[in-house]
Amino acid sequence: MSNPIGQLNKIFESRIRIGIMSALMVNDAVNFNDLKMLIDVTDGNLATHIKTLEDNGFLKVQKGFIGRKTNTLYSITKAGEKAFRAHLDALEKIIKGLS
Amino acid sequence: MEHDNKEATLETLQDIRSIMDRSARFLSLSGWSGIWAGVVALVGSYIAYGWMQQPDYKYMRASLSDGSLSYFDPFVFRIILLALSVFIIAFIGGYYFTYKKAKSQGLKLWNGASRQMLMQLFFPLLAGGIFTMFFIYYGSGIFVAPACLVFYGLALVGASKYTLSDIRYLGMLEVALGCFNLFFPGHGLYFWAAGFGLLHILYGAIMWNKYDK
Incomplete structure (x- = not known):
């Protein structure tokens, strides 16, 4: 094994x-601010990690607008x-293997 | 070493679970909101009951006719105004207690999950409101309370996917009560008081005991 x-x-x-x-698994789409609130990180930190996930093809970005404000999903x-x-x-498996 | 690994893994899994829950469901709904809504509904029902003891309450039992506008007479308007006031006071109080709970949890009231919840809630309620208005318009007052209960119950069942799942059972009870009311035409006020008053207080107390205490 x-x-x-x-x-x-x-x-x-x-x-x-x-x-x-985790948040993206259970939601169709989540915006930047909601992610920030959920995970409790700074803007820069969150953006960096989103970029890594995007570069790996694990998440996709849709840029949209609500009125004049950008709303990135x-x-x-x-x-x-x-x-x-x-x-x-x-x-x-780790949990089961060691219990 | 192996023990540390397991601890860390468990912690990670708990993190994942917590974020999934918090992002997909609005969990700050306060039990006090339910209790408040129930008390307001009971007071409203009591006032309506008092009004209906007076002699000018004869229209609600009038036999069906051509659906003329006469059904929107001053008495019916007073009842509608009372019902709207009950709804608004219940909603404002409910909002206040839930706002307080979200704040104490350090959570935002307005997020993806609460938006979804409100959408699911208000769509059936809007349809229910239109139905109710037309039942009154056509002089079919006996269907008002059953329609309120059934549409409200279905709204709760739909919204329960985005908030505390217990709300689902409250919704099903409201629907059942509304259907049951159809067997007892003319006793809508009692069913209305039971569904919007007693069930809310009962459920609010259960939720408070389970999540708020």
């Missing part, structure tokens, strides 16, 4: 990225969902 720790996705080692992915991609589920499975 392979070691489940090896199956953990390095990209999801950051708590903030885990938080972003983030949603999860198929690849992102698959990767995050695999990561959750690995976490589960």
